[in-house]
Amino acid sequence: MKKILKALLLPCALVLLMGADNQEARFQNLGGKIMCTCSCSQMLLKCNHVGCPNSDQMIRELRANVSRTQNDEAVLNWFRTKWGVTAVVEPSTHGFELLAWILPAAGLGLGLMLVVLLIRNWKMRPAPVAAADMNLAPNLEALRDRARRETEL
Amino acid sequence: MPLLGSFCLLFALALAGYCFVVGVVAAVRKDAIGYRLAETARRAGMASFFAVLVAAGALVYAALTDDFSVAYILHHSNRALPGPYKFAVLWSGQEGSILFWALLLSAYGFVLRLRHKVDQRLVAMASMVLAAIQIFFLILVNFVANPFGIMDRLASDGNGLNPLLQYPEMVIHPPMLYLGYVGVSVPFAFALAALIMRYPGEKWIHITRRWTMVAWLFLTFGISLGAHWAYAVLGWGGYWGWDPVENASLLPWLSTTAFLHSVMMQEKRGMMKVWNVWLIFITFMLSVLGTLLTRSGIVSSVHSFAQSSIGNWFSGFLAIIFVVCMVFYVRNRDHLRSENKLESLVSRESSFMFNNLLLLGACFAVLCGTLFPILSELVRDVKMNLGAPFYNKVMVPIGLSLIFLTGVGPLLAWRNTSVGSIKRNFAIPATAALVIEIVVGFVLYKNGVHFWADMGQMYAMMAFCLSTLVIATVTSEFIRGGIVWKNKLQTNLLAGIYQLSRRNMRRYGGYVVHFGVVLVVIGLAGAAFNQDKEQEIGKGDKVQIGSYTLIGEEYTDDDNANYSSQAALLEVYKDGKFLTRLNPEERFFKASGGQPVHIVANHSTLREDLYVVYEGRNPDTDHPIIKIIINPLVNWIWIGVLVIVLGTGMALVPNAAPVSVPLRSAVAVSQIDERGMQPAGAGK
Secondary structure (H helix, E strand, C coil): CHHHHHHHHHHHHHHHHHCCCHHHHHHHHHHHCCCCCCCCEEECCCCCCCCCCCCHHHHHHHHHHHHHHCCHHHHHHHHHHHHHHHHEEECCHHHHHHHHHHHHHHHHHHHHHHHHHHHHHHHHHHCCCCCHHHHCCCCCCHHHHHHHHCCEE | HHHHHHHHHHHHHHHHHHHHHHHHHHHHHHCCHHHHHHHHHHHHHHHHHHHHHHHHHHHHHHHCCCCCCCHHHHHCCCCEEEEEHHHHHHCCCCCHHHHHHHHHHHHHHHHHHHHHHHCCHHHHHHHHCCCCCCHHHHHHHHEEEEEECCCCCCCCCCCCHHHHHHHHHHHHHHHHHHHHHHHHHHCCCCCCCCHCCCCCCCHHHHHHHHHHHHHHHHHHHHHHHHHHHHHHHHCCCCCCCHHHHHCCCCCCCCHHHHHHHHHHHHHHHHCCCCCHHHHHHHHHHHHHHHHHHHHHCCCCCCCCCCCCCCHHHHHHHHHHHHHHHHHHHHHHHHHHHHCCCCCCCCHHHHHHHHHHHHHHHHHHHHHHHHHHHHHHHHHCCCCCCCCCHHHHHHHHHHHHHHHHHHHHHHCCCCCCCCCCHHHHHHHHHHHHHHHHHHHHHHHHHHCCCCHHHCHHHHHHHHHHHHHHHHHHHHHHHHHHHHHHHHHCCCCHHHHHHHHHHHCHHHHHHHHHHHHHHHHHHHHHHHHHHHHEEEECCCCCCCECCCCCCEEEEEEEEEEEECCEEEEEEEEEEEEEEEEEEEECCCEEECCCCEEEEECCCCECCCEEEEEEEEEEECCCCEEEEEEEEEEEHHHHHHHHHHHHHHHHHHCCCCCCCCCCCCHHHHCCCHHHHHCCCCCCCCCC
């Protein structure tokens, strides 16, 4: 069991440790979290359409911010301050916006707890039919029916 | 015609009202008179379908004959609109789409009432529940959003259909989606009826299984048509934008998928009865919530209609549904006790439970993301929309876990699975998954893709690995079972697999659906390797992207009664060899004030799509600006959807007659129980 756990944890740890750390990758990553404010409803880096009044300026600002600071959250906060909170489509990890991250996790956690409780409840409940009490031939057909029902159809 | 339509809608409301009220009286009386009353209620319910059909026909006729005295036709059609799109006018606006909803609901009701001999008592009660839902929608089309409103002055031409809807798939996409949304009303009606009646056994589950699968099939097909339309028309290179209305269609799909899995626990083991009843209640409520989100304007969406008071009606309806479900659940919850217990954590039952947990977790996450702007506005007075980065971070891990369960679940036996059986069953699929992962990783590395440096590409690699696991699992299930039948019938393996599938269409159809789902997942994972470029291309200008070279050949203007257009003609070379010519276009629809729509040029192969969008012209040089995107593996998504449709179709077909096998020798009953009677490939 320990081996299986280790085998499962290792790739998870690797995945968590990996990630983009160079400037261009950070620029691309952050550009995918900021929305163009020209009301085209597109991500900043996707909205380099002709005649857009904002995207060129925002892209320049993003590049400058990425080279100026190493903290991605600070870059996003800069955009929130300048262009409004709606410019960033990924919620921040503090304050009210943290709720957006917590709610799905809490929902899944609560569900997991319910499943565990349900399984415990089922395990503690006595079996409805004691198999050892049954005899051979008379109930055989009924048992075959039950087995067929539970395994086939 | 508008007068006939209005009259038919009123008549349909009266018939649905009769069906409901008399249905209640008949259910209370339970005598011979009650029986006869129930029969009249059934016939009234069936007649309501014809009344709504005539009303819908009247609206379509008004669209086809350009009757702009009808306000709805004036606002959603025009003379130059091609015929098939005039038919689509029926569901292109708020009033028409509610009428269309009422039509589909009464059509489902008609079939349900026609097949009343399946179980007359249960169908009578379900028909009553369905009539109550019909009443709500008929009240809306009669008094709140009447599609037959008459204009004060006669206009010479209409405002036209939304240009984004003038695309062949848009004639099919909304009806498919509506058939799915409305289709879940039937299992809901049966579940509520069975609960109200304290109906014994699992008959309601058996009756509604096909109804639920049909609704799920329509939802799946409708959602994928919408995705394909977005890909082909919106011109942003993607197919899913996590728009609130897209999310609204995904919510009931996720809960219906959970129901289709957990219902097997009730059928086979008499477990999860409360869960199943609430799953179907929640699914129906989510389909109403989806309508509330689209109609009320409480969330911003490219699909949303303007804000109107109709949202309040849906809120009220939702509240009534919840109260009714809760009241009958509290009164009759003792009727829903499980008959069996879970015997092992490593079993098919527990895999279904975790599958349900993940599907509902995904449903809850999407719901939170969709409703977050409302919460944000309430708390901070700012409507903060959550975009793709949020959903991708939350949903991708859930999705990968689900694929893992899809691979593992079928290899687990009901009740209990031994360690030996796990080792035996998992060896080949796990090895195949690892081998494919290494090969794909090597090929990507050779092509200069450093997937380990990008989280999205790492997720994509995991998706490839898990998808291979599922494909290997499904294949091994077919082959192991096929070999048994091959030996038994002394035939070849293919005939053995055919015989195997024919004897359990539901199970093997389900496996085909799983196969389709992983094809879709592989297609989605391909998005992690997209490349794009935007450039001005004059005559003879070149643009290089990946292994493609595009050369500007010509650019033209065109004009007809419905729209004017600009287009470019591009020659495409791959690795220096001529491949094809592409013709991206932008249309400006006249009736809608010149609203532009992209007609994307797409060279599609199994490996990748070369997706070319005409973005407009540079006013300084008058040269077209072209956006080029290489989308790997997109075709796998559409092929996967077709496989899902095929698998669901298979699962809907009844099984061939079972083969009787004579009992060779007496076997101790206790032995049978210990073995758990798991034949080769025992499954769903």
